[in-house]
Amino acid sequence: MIDPRKRAFLTGLFDAAVTAADARAALAGHLPGKPKGRTVVVGAGKGAAQLAAAFEDLWDGPVEGVVVTRYGYAAPTRHIRVLEAAHPVPDAAGRAATAALFDCVVGLGPDDLVVSLVCGGGSALLPSPPEGLTLADEQALNAALLASGAPIGVMNAIRKHCSGIKGGRLAAAAYPARVVSLIVSDVPGDDPAQVASGPTVPDAVTLEDARALIATRDIVLPDAITAHLNGNTAHAPAPDDPVFARNTVRVIASARLSLEAASNAARAQGLDAVILSDAIEGEARVIGQMHAAIACEVAAHNRPFAAPVVILSGGETTVTLMGDGGRGGRNTEFLLSFAQGIAERPDIAALAADTDGIDGSQDNAGAFADGATVGAMRAAGIDPAAALRANDAWGAFDAAGTLFVPGPTGTNVNDFRAILVGDVPS
Incomplete structure (x- = not known):
């Protein structure tokens, strides 16, 4: 399970983004x-x-x-x-x-x-x-x-x-x-x-x-x-x-205005925030790997940003279907790839979600992940790499107990990603 304080913090940023729209x-x-x-x-x-x-x-x-x-x-x-x-x-x-x-x-x-x-x-x-x-x-x-x-x-x-x-x-x-x-x-x-x-x-x-x-x-x-x-x-x-x-x-x-609102909400709580882009496109699993590499670089070397920091991004990734019968949307697929890139790093946590409240065909908007998420999936009998190949990100996060289900939001400004490197201000 995700640290409740970090989960609440990331959820608050999502809420700020949705409210702005x-x-x-x-x-x-x-x-x-x-x-x-x-x-x-x-x-x-x-x-x-x-x-x-x-x-x-x-x-x-x-x-x-x-x-x-x-x-x-x-x-x-x-x-x-x-x-x-x-x-x-x-x-x-x-x-x-x-x-x-x-x-x-x-x-x-x-x-x-x-x-x-x-x-x-x-x-x-x-x-x-x-x-x-x-x-x-x-x-x-x-x-x-x-x-x-x-x-x-x-x-x-x-x-x-x-x-x-x-x-x-x-x-x-x-x-x-x-x-x-x-x-x-x-x-x-x-x-x-x-x-x-x-x-x-x-x-x-x-x-x-x-x-x-x-x-x-x-x-x-x-x-x-x-x-x-x-x-x-x-x-x-x-x-x-x-x-x-x-x-x-x-x-x-738009996504730009919503990410700016999330950034302001983080700063209001005493945490620095950066926006990578509001227009990121590409294969969801590849974008997940890229975000994981940036988060790990920040955690290990304080570059290109100094921790503690929230890294925000938006846009619309895509999913090329390779599996048969997998469940999940582009945000959970992004996060499953991201989770494998930050495995066993206790200082990184993230939320990836669709701002309309539904990611793909299930009832979740996305999911949470931290350094322990991949281990939780394996403990539940799920191979994260196999789940990614099968486009079954929903099944993997459901097994880990970290799906994010806010319900329909009444708006839609595309993907929302918030990565917390470091701890939440006390």
Whole structure:
């Protein structure tokens, strides 16, 4: 088990990061001006229901609309309908929800306002297979991309050319209404066109660019998807299309702001904190090894930072599936690799978690690890190296008793990693 004081300290940093991305606080300073006509809210993502509820509380005037979120992530609203669908594999409920979003915006005029509330998870929640493709094709595409190990930007570049809603198509359907997109970013670099594959934000990545990314990375896609991408109907709208001329895009919360909040929380308790980056990408197990090497260098030689210190980072790592039937997400896979790199070091402890409260397909956000975690896994009959090869990080941390289960948080600004080198201030 992790030292209770260290566990509480690391949990407090996670809480500070999540609070910084709170829906109401994020929206409060970014409300658009009131229109002469209707105000229609659309949205998608794991925190979309919380954003919709907060918007209703903050908006002084009539409002209507629809948002879609993951099953179990709904929040009570008065005027905006909240629909639920599957994540990470799209389902028929998601397709129906996508149709409901289009129903909201079709037929609006130039005096009407569409407010788009978008956060991470929206890509899977908004299946909309274009002509010639089916929901099963889009499901197969999603599964292939998730298994490929490609970074989120590459996956989204491909998705938006195989969709009827992504790549700004929902905003195009709302024309001539004005569209204001308020984005909670969960992507490295905070490019709003990448969040949920940009249903209301067009992207400069062309179909030719997407084809090149597939070839360069040797991504194997279903035959129907390949045929679609090789045709001439997959082009997404260009950002300079006149239908987007009146639209506004604002990033209202991000991993950067959340990591800064965690850093401030550590300093408030008398401990120094450093942020490596809010945009780290790459294979989760490799990034875990890198973080372990840095932590060990600090612990042994006080470089590149002096202990005691908290090392923070964010971004979105990827997992290339090598096992069959393993459980766990990218944060637990990162931490399982990290734990092996700090084995038997009593002066290092860490938390890696997804800020939406769910990592992968189980109910945990991530897990804790310290120098004794690998030993605890082995004592429970788990070989950590074998578990990593099988992509079964959840099973390993479950055996060690160090899973982190805060429940859905109502927001999503991607991965959160906090590594404590040294002790917690008394």
